[in-house]
Amino acid sequence: MTGRPASPASTRTDHGRPPTLPGWSAVVPSTAEVPGLTALLRRHELAARGRAAATERDVETSVAGERSDLREHLVLRDEAGVPRAWATVHDRAAARVVISVVVDPDLERAVADPIAADLFAWAATAASDLARGRGVVETQMDSGSFEQDERQQAWLEAAGYALTRTWFQMSRPVTAEDPAPAAAVEPGTGLAVRSVRRGEDGMPEQTDLRTVHDVLEEAFTDHFNYHPETFDQFVTRLREDPGHRWDHWWIAEITDDEGDTGPRPAGALVGSVALGDGTGSEGSYVEYLGVLRSARGRGAAKALLATVIADAAERGRDRVGLEVDADSPTGAVDLYRSTGFVTSYVTQSWHRDLPVTP
Known part of the structure; x- marks a missing residue:
């Protein structure tokens, strides 16, 4: 099976100009x-961050995963059929789309710059089309x-994006000296941490999954760039992750002032x-x-963090x-640093608010 050529009749590929380089082609992947896109993404990561981490499983999930219908892709191949640039538009939530544009770092800037400009323009049109389908008058493009x-x-700035936030990507080593999960919660705190319950079929109980969703939705309403997400969207998106495991979901409960229904989240x-x-x-x-x-x-927060560390050690x-x-x-950075996390690398969020025309 091969990628199908971009066609002016396709609403998923006609959002921008075709490639102008002789012999190049534009395809929906x-x-x-997947192998060629993974190699492209790894070259980008190595040049931009100093190490590559992308896997074929990650890329396949994006291109053909369970909810790949929420993503639009455009890949530019060179005359040898090698993917040299890749744009993705992810319909992430109402009034928000996530944009990714990856251009081969081996290309000269004189070639790469106009390719990046074309792909960001294609992404803007695709984002507008998605937002129109959502019935909103403005959408946020998040890259x-x-x-x-x-x-x-430089490409983001040229495409009208503004730097809005900086993120620490942190990591903490886990050793055999870290406590067992049963000892992760300090006594006297009036708290308990447990995994989501499972039914007889091994699947998690819907009540617990909804509790996790509801807690996170409320907890993040005062956080940067919060966009509401329905329960079905939340669960489906997380299940799509190649690293998803139901036994990696935990709930912290207050136990020292229980109501009539027992511990409260x-x-x-x-x-x-x-x-x-x-x-x-x-x-x-x-x-x-x-x-x-x-x-x-x-x-x-400290109890939940200690639980996931202890679980990893086990x-x-x-x-x-x-x-x-x-x-x-919320002081989260200080909490993580106090528990041994250090910054591995830093990323940035760039946003552009895009009016949606009829």
């Missing part, structure tokens, strides 16, 4: 494109860059398996950690990773 990638930053953590680039051991990754405002100050993993807003108003 299929699974046959990003590694902190050291001046080339990508205080916070939640959704973790995953950090598969890395396939050359090293597995780690754990914190996808979400949120605490209800009414429960903050009781140590729920599984024989060597690290726990996470992303945190460098300007988080």
